[in-house]
Amino acid sequence: xxxxxxxxxxxxxxxxxxxxxxxxxxxxxxxxxxxxxxxxxxxxxxxxxxxxxxxxxxxxxxxxxxxxxxxxxxxxxxxxxxxxxxxxxxxxxxxxxxxxxxxxxxxxxxxxxxxxxxxxxxxxxxxxxxxxxxxxxxxxxxxxxxxxxxxxxxxxxxxxxxxxxxxxxxxxxxxxxxxxxxxxxxxxxxxxxxxxxxxxxxxxxxxxxxxxxxxxxxxxxxxxxxxxxxxxxxxxxxxxxxxxxxxxxxxxxxxxxxxxxxxxxxxxxxxxxxxxxxxxxxxxxxxxxxxxxxxxxxxxxxxxxxxxxxxxxxxxxxxxxxxxxxxxxxxxxxxxxxxxxxxxxxxxxxxxxxxxxxxxxxxxxxxxxxxxxxxxxxxxxxxxxxxxxxxxxxxxxxxxxxxxxxxxxxxxxxxxx
Amino acid sequence: xxxxxxxxxxxxxxxxxxxxxxxxxxxxxxxxxxxxxxxxxxxxxxxxxxxxxxxxxxxxxxxxxxxxxxxxxxxxxxx
Numbered sequence: 005x006x007x008x009x010x011x012x013x014x015x016x017x018x019x020x021x022x023x024x025x026x027x028x029x030x031x032x033x034x035x036x037x038x039x040x041x042x043x044x045x046x047x048x049x050x051x052x053x054x055x056x057x058x059x060x061x062x063x064x065x066x067x068x069x070x071x072x073x074x075x076x077x078x079x080x081x082x083x084x085x086x087x088x089x090x091x092x093x094x095x096x097x098x099x100x101x102x103x104x105x106x107x108x109x110x111x112x113x114x115x116x117x118x119x120x121x122x123x124x125x126x127x128x129x130x131x132x133x134x135x136x137x138x139x140x141x142x143x144x145x146x147x148x149x150x151x152x153x154x155x156x157x158x159x160x161x162x163x164x165x166x167x168x169x170x171x172x173x174x175x176x177x178x179x180x181x182x183x184x185x186x187x188x189x190x191x192x193x194x195x196x197x198x199x200x201x202x203x204x205x206x207x208x209x210x211x212x213x214x215x216x217x218x219x220x221x222x223x224x225x226x227x228x229x230x231x232x233x234x235x236x237x238x239x240x241x242x243x244x245x246x247x248x249x250x251x252x253x254x255x256x257x258x259x260x261x262x263x264x265x266x267x268x269x270x271x272x273x274x275x276x277x278x279x280x281x282x283x284x285x286x287x288x289x290x291x292x293x294x295x296x297x298x299x300x301x302x303x304x305x306x307x308x309x310x311x312x313x314x315x316x317x318x319x320x321x322x323x324x325x326x327x328x329x330x331x332x333x334x335x336x337x338x339x340x341x342x343x344x345x346x347x348x349x350x351x352x353x354x355x356x357x358x359x360x361x362x363x364x365x366x367x368x369x370x371x372x373x374x375x376x377x378x379x380x381x382x383x384x385x386x387x388x389x390x391x392x393x394x395x396x397x398x399x400x401x402x403x404x405x406x407x408x409x410x411x412x413x414x415x416x417x418x419x420x421x
Numbered sequence: 422x423x424x425x426x427x428x429x430x431x432x433x434x435x436x437x438x439x440x441x442x443x444x445x446x447x448x449x450x451x452x453x454x455x456x457x458x459x460x461x462x463x464x465x466x467x468x469x470x471x472x473x474x475x476x477x478x479x480x481x482x483x484x485x486x487x488x489x490x491x492x493x494x495x496x497x498x499x500x
Contacts, residue, residue: 242479247467250479252459295439295456323460327436347458 005084006055008077010070013044013336014212014359020044021069022076027059033079038332040076045208046300050332055079060086178214205298213357220275220363221396224355225404229412230378231371232386234420241420251420254290254345255316257368260414261343262286262307262315268407270399271392272340274361280398289339289359290319292326301359302331303339312421346370353389363395366411390415425499426492432468436461447489454488473499 010020020042027039038050039059060078064070080086160181165172216222234256242250265272269282286308289301302325304310304318325331342365344356349370356365369389376385390412394404422430422442430442437455445454452462466485470477475498477485485491 239479247463247470247477250463250467252463254460295437320460320464323458324436324464327461328438349452349458 005060005081006057006079007075008039008053008055008079010042010072010074010076011051011333011337012072013046013049013333014208017044017072017208019069019071020049022064022066023048024066025062025077027077029059029061031059033057033059041330042333045204046331046336047205048330049336050330052332052334053079055081057081057084178218181211181214203298205294209298212359216358216360220358220360222358222393223396223401223404225392225394225401225408226353226355227390227405227408227412228374228387229390229416230376230385231388231416234416234418235371235386237418237420249313251312251316252319253371254347255312255319256418256420257345257415258288258290258304258307258319258343259310259312259315260411260418261341261366262288262310264407264411264414265341266308267410268399268403270403271364271394271407273363274340275363275395275398276361280363283340285340287338287340289342289362290322291342291344292323294326300326300331300336301339301342301344302326302335305334305338312418341366344368353391355391356393358393358395363398365393367391367393423492423496425495426488428472429465429469429488429492429495432465432472435468436464445488447492448487451485451487451491469495475499 023043024041033053035054035056036052039053040051042049042051058080060080062077064076238251265286272286273280273282285306287303287305288307289303291299291301293299302322341362342359345368351370353369354367356367358365371386371388373384374387375382376387392404392408433440436457440455466477473495484494
């Protein structure tokens, strides 16, 4: 008997609303099969189950919003008896430190399968929300000036911390703000209208990026690359391909990134609980902007094992689902590095902000005609600026520079079949 | 709208559900007008190519620059 829990889709996620069950009691469940849809700050997400067996019964009805880690359903192992109807549903996890509530989101130890990546602990959580928000009888609130200022800036009443055991610090306020006061309705992706409150997605981006800038000592590198040859080879190859088989430069960048990372494990993985865990698989997050505002960075899982055409197909799939479809939980939780390509309507370069718990983000600016020295002559070439923002706790500029050079070589020398 | 324009509008809606085809400036750059990127455009070309059995090679993309250009391009080639 295994428990299927509300997974965490990122360091910024505290809870989700169960929108739909795709399985009924008695239905067979295959490993990796999508069994539920959950509304989160990132929109509606399909949740896979990493157990094999039979859907026994649901513990949470649709429409309910529950914290990360809450048991959602019971999955019966093959051959196992039907669960006793009297079995009381486990109590939902209290919204305390996310490390605790998120840990159970990982599969049971028996599942040797890539986890819906476990969560890491953010700053300590403030007093439970059950505290009376306006308690004044407990004496004067002890709060640091910086914390009070931050709370006031953000329009957060410091009284919500009433009853806190220790003086309220800035980190407590940030954590509180990152959690945000969740409206009861389902999240709407995208930005709020002008002057409106922050949308759920905006809040999620704000929380993740604030944490990144607070915790990750970024260093930044940039390198110009000549894409003329690659673009010519792509044009030649695409001339013989039907539209559905055509390749875009983005697929080449991603393919090259996955290949080069094998030699630079310090840029691919998760930094959690004070330690870096490199990842064997390259789960490459692709930053995709959403119409109506905001962006998502779902991952192409195991990109190091895919050829150019498979990466292109995966990329197409992600972009079209970003427009009209849904993402799967594992696509968010498992990203080990992010690639952001500004496309052909952008600007020269971007210095990225790393998405925790990842440790690097690679950017490629908009290619354009620039003067370039080639064979002792200045000639017009299609040039783009490749950038890296990486976590100084894990790697240094020297390794970062070697990586960027290797990536540049790989991209520019890619042969198109 | 001609049937071809209607088809383009339908495929555009799959990529940019927020766009009202009637509002699109027929002469403006389609990517700017609809704020679509190269992947969106490729998906649009793929869908229209399949719909009309057309190759729509990259070399012809400049002839598909605006909504009006694209409609004319298809009209000239579709059986």
